[in-house]
Every structure is written in structure tokens, then in C-alpha cells.
Amino acid sequence: MIGLIKVAHGNFDLELRDVALREPGEGEVVVRVRYAGICGTDVHIARDEFPSWPPVILGHEFTGTVERLGPSVDPDLAGRRIVCEPHAGACHVCHLCRRGHPELCASKRSPGWGMNGAFASHVVVPAWLLHPLPAGIPDGVAVLAEPMAVVMTALRHASLAAGDFVLVVGPGPVGALAALACRAAGASNVVVAGRTTSPARLELLSDMGFTTLSSDVPDAVRGMTSGRGADLVVECSGSAQGIAIGIEAARRTGRMASIGLSGQPALEVPWDLATSRALDVAFSMSSSFEGWEAAIPVLARVAADAARLPTIFPLASWRDAFAALQSRSVVKAVLDPTAPTTASVAES
Template sequence: MLALQKIAIGEERLELREVPEPEVRPGHVVLDVAAAGICGTDLHIMKDEYRSEPPVTLGHEVAGTIAAVGEGVLGWHVGQRVVSETYFSVCGRCESCRTGRPNLCARRRSIGSFEPGGFAKRVLVPATNLHALPDALGFPEAALVEPLACVVRGMLELNDVQAGDRVVITGPGPIGLLALQVAKASGARVVMLGTAADTARLALARRLGADAVLAVEAADTLDVAVADALGGPADVAIECSGAAPAAGLLLRLVKKAGRYVQVGLYGTAISLDMDQVCYKELRVSGSFATTPSSWYRALALAETGAVSLAAVVGSTFALHDWQRAFDAVTQRVPGKVLLIP
């Protein structure tokens, strides 16, 4: 089968290669991939800004149908529509694993970076990672459950965004659009910030319920504009863009004793004014990947319609057209770009 792979460290390129189809093994299932989302992490892997073990097939935002079931797997059968958590293996014994945070296990190996991922016709995953798709959730939008679970982790599990909160978000990409919907579903007021290049994406944010959308180029007046739109200064600032200037901007915009949540990855070290964190007594929180509990909450939000994944689906491309798909991501087309193997 064809698979899109990172070939080697030090080579900022991907290659479509012929690889053997995965063979089922005990405790695992093989999925027919229906859709796989392109994530910013895939771009970071391509540029050696995120750890990986090439040659490896990329793609960790995966939805599909069970094609084969391994020995010892109970409760799953061929033909079921599912999504899969991203880790392939963890140690199961460290403090992180034993306290419900397998995402922080030092021995964690994930699909799409250390094990073959979903940018291929088929992918092998542990059966313990599976979540059945509700009838209301179809393909290709089901591939967005994974980024939604990331947002749930950062906003609800670690920071408890709730009704009445005034929220400002930077980055109207797929993660930012999901964060917007989660905040609105929680009863918050939301302002979405983007750049002049984000006109179409900001328009989508407005359609998805943002109380206001603003361009960061008007930096001198943003404090007043954000406060006017929210009815006061932001209680919570959520950085989804992975653009270094956004971090400094949000430290300025968030109110004293407010919360700053980092969801986007930068791929390199950035400078942050920690004096502002102290002067304003801010609570700064990072968020990385997902936990099993965040997947259950994400699926509930999607199934009930509190969050529309279909509204965030942007463009879809066949696997052989992967270069155009990656170009679409870098060109900031609205919504999530997906590969259909």
C-alpha cells in the first residue's frame, strides 16, 4: 500500500512510498482509514521540530472502520466505525500513567511519529485505544475528534472554562475554531484574533459563534476592542496559533489574575515576559495531546451537536495529492485539511 512518510532526520521532505500492509497482532486491530487530518505537528515533524523516528508514516488524526481484529480483543468486530487515540504504547507503570496522564509518559510511542500512522490505506492500533463512533458522526469529520480532544484537555480538564468567562483566542485555524466552539458550548463570550491573512478563517469563526473577530494588526487598540466585545477584559486567553508574537499579545490582553492557556506548539523556544506573569498574578497552563477522559468528553460534545466537526472540515485530498494538501495548510485555507487514503 502507499504511505506518506518522513524519510530521515535532517531531510525536510516527505515521500509517498510503497510499504507492506500492517498485519494484525494480539490485542490490536487494523483499521481501514476513512480520513486522516493534517495537523501542525505533521509540519513540525517534517521540519525536524518535533521528535520522530523515521522512516515513519505520518498521520495521527485518524478515523476509519475495523478491517481485522487480533487475538484476545473483546468487544470489537470487523466493520465497526471508530476513532483511535494516538499513543501506540506507554509503560503503564510510571507516575503519569498511573495517575491518568499517559500523554506524559516518557516511554510513550505514538502513531504518526514513532509508529506507522494514518496517512496510508490501513493502520495498526491497540484495541484499548478505540472509541466507537456514534451514528450522528460521519466521515470525514470524525477525524477531528482527536484535535477536539486536545482542546477539551486544555480548556475543560486543565482550566475549566465555564459559563460567564470572557475568552480571547489567537489563531483561527482548526484548533482555534474548535476552541471557540468549546468555549461557546461552555457559556463563555469569545473574541477570536487573527492576522490580515486570516480573513476567510475569521469569517468562519464568526459563523461558528464568535462574539467578535479582530485583526491583530490593530494592536494599539486591541485592549479596548477586546474588552468592549467581551464586556470586560479577558478572564482566559487561549493561544492556538503557535506564532510567537501571539503569546506576548495575550499576556497583555488577559486581565490581572487571569488564565493563560497554551495549546499551539511553536516548534522552537520562544521568549516570554515572565515579569508580566508575576505582575498580573497570571495562571499559566500548558496542554499536551490527550487523555482517555478527554476523548469521551470530545465525543459527547460532537454527538450532541454542541460542537460541529463538520463545520470545521475544510478541504479533502486523495493521498496521492498530498503535496497540494500540505500546501493548503500552509496557505491557511479555512478549516481542517484532510487526506482520504
């Protein structure tokens, strides 16, 4: 099969290569991939800013159909439409696994960086990570399940409550999903802040009914909250500037959910301002089982808006997809490995 592969450490160029599909082992299934989303993490993986075990096919966000079962897999899974938690390799016995956090296990080797992922026609994954999909979620929405699970994990950690005034910083796919989830959960208002270099993203969010801001964000938020500031800031930018805006716009004793990764070893943040705000900051990493359980019904609830986030590219046009992501001309770039391939494939 053809897969989009990170060839080696230090080589930032991805390549389409012919890769053998391995047989499913004990407890594993073969999934025929329908769509696979490109994540900011994929860019970090390509640049060696996130751990990986190349040569490896990228792609940890996907939806598809269970095509083949390995030994000891529940036969009811055959033929099911699924989404899949990316926590393969979790050991089940370490302190974090036993506390219910396999997503943070040091042994985890997810599809897309620790084992072959979903930027290919098929992917082999452990069956215990699958979530069968209800009929109400089309494939183009289901492909957003992993980032929505990341969002739901963070929002639970930051105690999102009905009536909250929410400021989302960063209008990318995670920010857009966070805005939709907060609105569905009963936020009194959801404002999305983004740079003027993301006009397409801000326009789409504004069209979905969110207030969008690209300058003087803290003042504008104070103006909308009788001078208090936001109850909850959802930080999805991973940039020093975005974090500073979020801290400044939060109310005293407000909460901040931190989801964005910077890709940098360190960032300068207004620490004393955060302290004087008496902010509760909840850092969040990856997606918990509870986050996945919440993500699927929330996606069903916001499906009409969520369906507008992905832009689909054939797998062969992966360069265009990555370029569109990096230029922020699309909200979410999604690869379709079932589309006809015309690109040349390197010898493996």
C-alpha cells in the same frame, strides 16, 4: 498499501511509497482509514522539530472502521466506526501512566511518528486506544476527534466555566475547535484573534457567529468587558506575538490555556506583565482520556459547525493539502486515502 512517509531524519521531503501492512499483534486491530487530518505537528515532524522514528508513515488524527482483529481483542469491535487515541507504546507502569497520563509517557510511540500512521489505506493500532463512535457524528467531523480531545484536555486543565469571556488566539483548526467547545460549554462570549494573513479562517469563524479581531485585540477585548479583560485566554498560536496579545488581553487573576507549539527553542514573552496580571497559566500537551471522553459528545453537539472546518484532499494530492495548510487558505486539511490515486509512487 500506499503511505505518505517520512523517509529519514534530515530529509524534509515526504514521499508516497508502497509499504507492507503488518499483521495485527496481541491486542491490536487493523483499521481501514476513512479520513486522516493533517496537523501542525505533522509539519514539525517533517522538519525534525518533533521527535520521530523514520522511515514512518505520518498521520495521528484519523477515523475509520475496524477491519481485522489481532489476538485477545474484544470481538464487539469488529466492523465498528472508531476514532483512536494516539498513545501507543505507553508503558502502563511508569509514574505518569500510573497517574492516568499515558499520553505523557516517555515510552509513547504514536502512530504517525513512532510507528506507521494513518496517511495510508490502513493503520495497525492497539485496541485499548479506540473509541467507538455514536451514529450522530459523520466521518468528516469524527476526523476532528484528536484535535478536539487536545482542546478539551486543555480547557479542563484551565477550568473553563460557564459565563467566561473567552479570547481564543489563533484561528487555525485547534483555535476553531476551542471556540466551538467554549461556546457549547456556555461561555458568555467567544472572541477569536488572528493575523490578517488568515482571512479565510477568520471569515469562516465570523460566519459561525464568533467575533473576530485582527488588530488592537487587547483594547477591543477591554472594550467588550467593561475594561476588565478576558476571563480565559486559549493560546493556540504558538507565536510570541500571539502569546503577548493573550497576556495583555487577559484580566487580572484570569486564566490562560496554552496549547500552541512554536517549533522554536525559545520565545520572548512579557513575563512581568503576566505576573502583574496574576495569571494562572495551564500548559497542556497531548490529550488525556478525560479529554477524549469529552471530545466525542462535544463534537456531536457542534457537528453542524465542525463539519465546515475540514477541506478534503485525496491522499495522492498531499502536496496540495500541505500547501493549503501552510498558506492558511483552509482551516483543516484532511486526506482521503480511499480516493483514486494517480500520483507516482517511489520504490521502497
